[in-house]
Amino acid sequence: MSNNKTVHLVLFGIGQIGSTLINQIEAVRLRLQQDQNLQLKIPIIANSKLAFFDKDGISGTWETDFDTFSVPYKIDEIISYVNQHKFENLIAIDATASVTFTNNYIPLIENGFHIVSANKVANTLRYEFYQALRVALKKNNKSFLYETNVGAGLPxxxxxxxxxxxxxxxxxxxxxxxxxxxxxxxxxxxxxxxxxxxxxxxxxxxxxxxxxxxxxxxxxxxxxxxxxxxxxxxxxxxxxxxxxxxxxxxxxxxxxxxxxxxxxxxxxxxxxxxxxxxxxxxxxxxxxxxxxxxxxxxxxxxxxxxxxxxxxxxxxxxxxxxxxxxxxxxxxxxxxxGAGKHVTARGVLSDVIKLSSLIN
Ligand SMILES: NC(=O)c1ccc[n+]([C@@H]2O[C@H](COP(=O)([O-])OP(=O)(O)OC[C@H]3O[C@@H](n4cnc5c(N)ncnc54)[C@H](OP(=O)(O)O)[C@@H]3O)[C@@H](O)[C@H]2O)c1
Missing domain, CATH: 3.30.360.10 (Dihydrodipicolinate Reductase; domain 2)
Incomplete structure (x- = not known):
């Protein structure tokens, strides 16, 4: 059996897909620990304006915690926070439908993040960006999974x-x-x-x-x-x-x-x-x-x-x-x-687990 592995997830977008994903992670937490020695922690969740930070990972009270303690943020502050806490095995999850958020992909990759995305935008912008993103991934030895971009949870x-x-x-x-x-x-x-x-x-x-x-x-x-x-x-x-x-x-x-x-x-x-x-x-x-x-x-x-x-x-x-x-x-x-929040969040979680098994 492999050693314990903790993977840190930073979740952007806590709408239908993001919030369903949090609940699915909570429900499968014990099994992932027992079967795969894998612990998924979510130290940051964010919507378009506010972020909630918890170095130990959010808990079952995340919705009220977000309402009470979230603060305005910039992407640089997210990057500084994960650096400051020396979080390893970082995955940024894009559960937004935002065009502007995809501007953060390359900076996130350059700062140690893998990416999992339900958002189709990054793969449908002009080919030049599609290519630049893949060059950055290769250079930084990072992965980008986006199974839910087509057919939601279908493989x-x-x-x-x-x-x-x-x-x-x-x-x-x-x-x-x-x-x-x-x-x-x-x-x-x-x-x-x-x-x-x-x-x-x-x-x-x-x-x-x-x-x-x-x-x-x-x-x-x-x-x-x-x-x-x-x-x-x-x-x-x-x-x-x-x-x-x-x-x-x-x-x-x-x-x-x-x-x-x-x-x-x-x-x-x-x-x-x-x-x-x-x-x-x-x-x-x-x-x-x-x-x-x-x-x-x-x-x-x-x-x-x-x-x-x-x-x-x-x-x-x-x-x-x-x-x-x-x-x-x-x-x-x-x-x-080929659509729906449960199957889509499940597809995002499958990508997260697949990626977790690849990183060390
Ligand atoms: N629903 C499906 O069946 C399905 C299937 C496949 C793929 N998808 C994709 O999954 C993604 C999420 O869908 P959804 O239904 O969950 O959307 P949603 O309910 O509208 O939620 C979107 C979330 O993204 C946040 N957001 C928007 N811009 C942001 C930014 N720049 N930075 C950080 N957060 C930002 C929103 O925050 P605010 O509240 O502040 O705006 C909100 O929390 C979309 O790309 C969608 O196409 C959905």
Whole structure:
């Protein structure tokens, strides 16, 4: 049995994912100690403005402690604090959705931190930054894990990475990458309900972003597609992706959210027309599609055989079909809940544990 190892986690973002993660760590603490001699300590938690410091690691009272004792902070103060306490085995967890926070990645890496992130931003900025980040990681002998960037807790990135590193030839990755759009089209295909009502229901169920146009625009699917393409060493940019937005031109960014909601019935007739044009064995699916040979990244609405993996999708599940030389005609398929705070926090925690076993 290996010696005891303490890993120090600095958690940025204590919203849905961050707070669920803290609770999951607390619940598995004893087992990690017993099975792996691993102790996870969280000496700092922070939101966008305030941080709470506890050199012994936060406890079950972290929420009230944060409310009572948190103080305004700058990233340099976080770095000074961990240096001052000589904390080893440092992992910064990005559970924010922030663009500006990613400016901290390289300084954190240069100051001894590994990074685990649920935030997609760092992997979807321009390729130059993507590359600079990897150079900094290599130079400082640090790791960056981000399994939850695509498919939440589903093991998509790890699988794609393993296939690529082991020399398989990945020809295509295709799938329904968005839980909200999965729900919308799975429901629309099976029920005679207006498209606008389904969007409204999805929003009430908390499946869409507050402004559903962020989902319907295809940008989130495109970001996931970009991350997968870059795993295959395809040096591509967000602007290279061909995106078929589902937001009608007259209801795009120039209209307010209120206007969009009150006029969303304008989507009903065009979608009925699309559904009527389908053959009896077909359904509509909104997919991300990466064709490696053609170097083509597309986000689009397709008609799909209802008996295929994509066609049979239920609820708000995501599905990823990975076509490779070794797997031949039939793709490797990864399917399941592709969003939600429990599965996502679990995926972040898996990354933390994986990384903990690598560092000494
Ligand atoms: N929910 C899912 O199913 C899912 C799945 C996969 C990935 N993700 C990703 O997980 C991340 C977190 O999602 P969430 O649902 O937990 O978001 P959330 O509930 O909105 O929480 C975001 C947290 O980040 C903090 N924050 C924002 N900017 C920050 C900054 N510059 N520095 C430090 N903290 C900052 C916020 O603090 P304030 O309160 O001060 O703003 C808040 O505590 C996002 O990137 C999301 O895309 C989510």
């Amino acid at each position: 998509v990135i790890e699988t794609v990475k393993n296939l690529y590193n082991s020399g398989d030839q990945i020809n295509r990755i295709r799938g329904v990458f968005s839980g909200s759009l999965s729900y919308i089209f799975n429901t629309f295909s099976n029920a005679d309900v207006p498209f606008s009502k389904i969007i409204n229901d999805a929003s009430n169920l908390g499946l869409t972003e507050p402004d559903a146009r962020e989902d319907l625009s295809g940008n989130d699917v495109a970001r996931k597609l970009l991350i997968l393409a870059r795993e295959l060493n395809i040096k591509t940019e967000f602007q290279d992706i061909v995106i078929e937005s589902l937001v009608p031109k007259q209801l795009n960014g120039k209209t307010t959210l209120h206007q969009f909601k009150s006029r969303s019935k304008e989507l009903d007739a065009p979608f009925v027309k699309l559904k009527t044009a389908l053959e009896t064995n077909q359904v509509l699916r909104y997919v991300g599609d990466l064709d490696v040979a053609k170097n083509k990244l597309e986000v689009k609405l397709i008609s799909e055989d209802r008996n295929s993996a994509l066609g049979q999708l239920k609820g708000a599940d995501s599905v990823f079909e990975i076509f490779t030389k070794s797997y031949g005609e039939q793709p490797l398929v990864i399917q399941g809940a």
